Amino acid sequence: MTAEGIPGKNVATGKFDQNLAGRYRMDKIFAAAAWGATIVAVLILAWLLLTILMDGIGTLNLNFLDSFPSRKPERAGIKAALFGTLWLMCIVAAFSFPIGVGAAIYLEEFSDDNWFTRLVEINIGNLAGVPSIIYGLLGLAVFVRILEPITGGRSVLSGGLTLALLILPVIIVATREALRAVPNSIRLAGFALGANKWQVISHHVLPSAMPGILTGVILALSRAIGETAPLIAIGAVAFIRSTPDSLQSSFTAMPIQIYNWVGRPQADFHHIAASGIIVLMIMLLLMNAIAIYFRNRFQQTR
Amino acid sequence: MTAELPVNEIAPGTWRPNRSRSKTIELIIKVICGAFAAISILTTIGIIGTLIFETFAFFGDLPLELSKDDQSVSFFQGILHFLTAGRWTPLFASKQFGIGVLISATLMITFISLAVALPLGLLAAICLSEYASAKVRRILKPVLEILAGVPTVVYGYFALLTVTPFFQWLLGPLENALPWWPQLEGFNALSAGIVLGVMITPMVASLSEDAIYSVPQSLRDGAYALGTTKRETVWSVVLPAALSGIVSSLILAMSRAVGETMIVTLAAGANPTLGFNPFVPVMTMTAFIVQVTAGDAPYGTIAYKTLFVVGMTLFLITLALNVFSFWFVRRFRQKYD
Structure with a gap:
């Protein structure tokens, strides 16, 4: 990364967030969101397949x-x-x-x-x-x-x-x-x-x-x-x-x-x-x- | 290869391959293969040629079509009408050709789909490359591939017959409680956009995942050494480093959403209205093409020509997005080695 980004950030001005517990809490929320998104994608696929199976299996025959x-x-x-x-x-x-x-x-x-x-x-x-x-x-x-x-x-x-x-x-x-x-x-x-x-x-x-x-x-x-x-x-x-x-x-x-x-x-x-x-x-x-x-x-x- | 060398039949030193014949064969094959490669160029020429030809024919006919009702219209007024008119009724007796109507619907549905695919796809990509173990990754990636391989007509079925009724059930209490809350109609841009978002999510996820995965481990290690947590590393080091790949995956997904046909045709309806209300039926550019071709437009009519004008507009929009995406990657790609 380039160095231009730093002056705008809190790091350089000394306001480094030292609240470690809070940062870890944010970490947990973020990880949960990432897993949540993946699970949602899988669930939607399951929903799609299940709906079609339930709608269509009854009329599917030779x-x-x-x-x-x-x-x-x-x-x-x-x-x-x-x-x-x-x-x-x-x-x-x-x-x-x-x-x-x-x-x-x-x-x-x-x-x-x-x-x-x-x-x-x-x-x-x-x-x-x-x-x-x-x-x-x-x-x-x-x-x-x-x-x-x-x-x-x-x-x-x-x-x-x-x-x-x-x-x-x-x-x-x-x-x-x-x-x-x-x-x-x-x-x-x-x-x-x-x-x-x-x-x-x-x-x-x-x-x-x-x-x-x-x-x-x-x-x-x-x-x-x-x-x-x-x-x-x-x-x-x-x-x-x-x-x-x-x-x-x-x-x-x-x-x-x-x-x-x-x-x-x-x-x-x-x-x-x-x-x-x-x-x-x-x-x-x-x-x-x-x-x-x-x-x-x-x-x-x- | 099997070892069928004719060792015993030919005396040593008398084997003379027919070199001139094999050279001729090679040349013929090379020319044929080159011709096959040229077919891809012919395809492009064919696409652009037909679109341009019929587009010019359309703008040639446009003044005549418009001047039926009132006074005569010049060629440039025709183009102005095409770009600025607020109605799209090429199949009615009183014809109006405001492409803005179709573009507004296309843009609205595209942005709804991006609002779904951006968080879902990006978070899934981060999850796959940063959080998931190799074993989970091996299971999840094929699931995403299945999601990407589902035919779009199936998503159309899902949007029209499952998602719309679901939202109607979900939003029903709101409609009853708030008198100003709009009713969700059977055909609407909302379900179409959301399901379209689900359709392009695997694309965003897998392209972004490639970009995120290729950020070197040393950058992450450097960030950890400075005392950042995992989220801070991902958020302020990995994502910025992979930004060019992520943005380009989003633009490609957007181009895909603009050109998608079956979901919007089935679930969003066929009612050309100008505006950005996601609760009512609208008509996208692709849905218009389906509507006209499914109803058999005779060759040479203005309806037949509108197909190609709409196709041209669609082609230009997707081309611009694709070119922009390639340019973005080239311009902002970070090289680490």
């Missing part, structure tokens, strides 16, 4: 998983949304995984420190801070409107591409960290044996970075399937009575379906919204568990 949306809450189900989300996940993974990993390999392994690399780096930092709904507007203008002949308008492909762009910065950052964690001695050993850069990357660097990369990709995917706003912006509709059968089908997704049910006035729809949330949270939990499994394996092998 019938709910296997039915299409309906105007009658007791008949409505989440099948269309579940399949929509699975389709979205495959499309997002198919695009964002190769592009994100390729971009990260370029930045970390191939490029020199030139203007292009620096531009991409600054750019990725900024893209990560752009609100998700803005990506939705981009998807609406580009994928739904301009590329309509390819994507089929408000289709599952448009949704997947929008979400892929959204999580690209996350995947690039995670992949770069995983690549950076690979010891340089592995690269040097490869070069010493006469391998060129790509051979070293594809045979040695990528395999040993793969658990870390997969962790990042799965976490990014779990973020993508929880996103609602960009999908609403590109015009995904909640009332669809079929599962997608091609990339150009119209679609719905779990968060959209949940949003639609929460927004209705009848309490019965709120219960099935909670059931939908339980299904969504279980999916996210599974994905996180897989990511944590990869992370732990990664840390053990190093």
Whole structure:
């Protein structure tokens, strides 16, 4: 710390607070506040999870998983949304995984420190801070409107591409960290044996970075399937009575379906919204568990 | 790697790798990877391009839209109207485009959320890095990560169907006892802001915790040697040393809150009103975008273009906050080594 702060304080003027008991009392209050804040955060999480469990567990059954949306809450189900989300996940993974990993390999392994690399780096930092709904507007203008002949308008492909762009910065950052964690001695050993850069990357660097990369990709995917706003912006509709059968089908997704049910006035729809949330949270939990499994394996092998 | 060297098949000295082919492959891969890296730049160009294009189209149409009711309006009067008008009714017959209405609601909810996230997140960060043992830390950090990973639509459900009824029950006696006390409506900025604050708390906590944790132990030891208590050390040595990281985490959280959509759309309502009353329904910028896109705005209409103007405003605000946060860290970061 700088010395400028001291003249304004009591220390320099000799009014040092010697009331040690009082200072210790303040200490206790402060520690209690810090613990209190942490406990409050945990309690809120517990409150959130408990409310949803209690609201939704009653209407969660196989019938709910296997039915299409309906105007009658007791008949409505989440099948269309579940399949929509699975389709979205495959499309997002198919695009964002190769592009994100390729971009990260370029930045970390191939490029020199030139203007292009620096531009991409600054750019990725900024893209990560752009609100998700803005990506939705981009998807609406580009994928739904301009590329309509390819994507089929408000289709599952448009949704997947929008979400892929959204999580690209996350995947690039995670992949770069995983690549950076690979010891340089592995690269040097490869070069010493006469391998060129790509051979070293594809045979040695990528395999040993793969658990870390997969962790990042799965976490990014779990973020993508929880996103609602960009999908609403590109015009995904909640009332669809079929599962997608091609990339150009119209679609719905779990968060959209949940949003639609929460927004209705009848309490019965709120219960099935909670059931939908339980299904969504279980999916996210599974994905996180897989990511944590990869992370732990990664840390053990190093 | 498995050891499958073709030792027995090739006589020593005759192994000639096809170097020109592997060089070509390397070049192709390098170009492809470079192109993938360029996609991130294309995304930015796409975002800024579409926003600017439709924003200009909007301001081009604005004078015509406004002059339907009364006399003709010039281009600059249109911009002035956009910035200063007190009503936001682009979907009505008599259209008004005062962006201030949406900005006021967005700011109010953002500040409510910061009022929750600042004390909660900062105290949790201090607790994790200064008070909690390593074991407790290992349990609490994943809990915060779960809190950060909950989809925002779930928080929206929580705000609308749990927190608002809870506050209505809590504030009910006040409404009965004090005649001037405003009634908390079913959609309101208060619950939305508080739940939004809970949503950004993990972000504040984990970024601040990183900053606090990286303050060197020697500074704390020095403070203890001068006879300070633990609280005084944290308060007057550790926190000032970590200030740049803490402030930047707050600004990033604020930017996140400004751009958050689902909580405010579900819990804060869709009623564009100018002012800062947290008890009534309001409409944020993001909620407006959802309202219009959910109702299918046909391409080329003024409603379609307002989407992008609001998006542009939102983009500029979040960009300014993000840039300010980066600048703040660079300008005020303390280096200890």
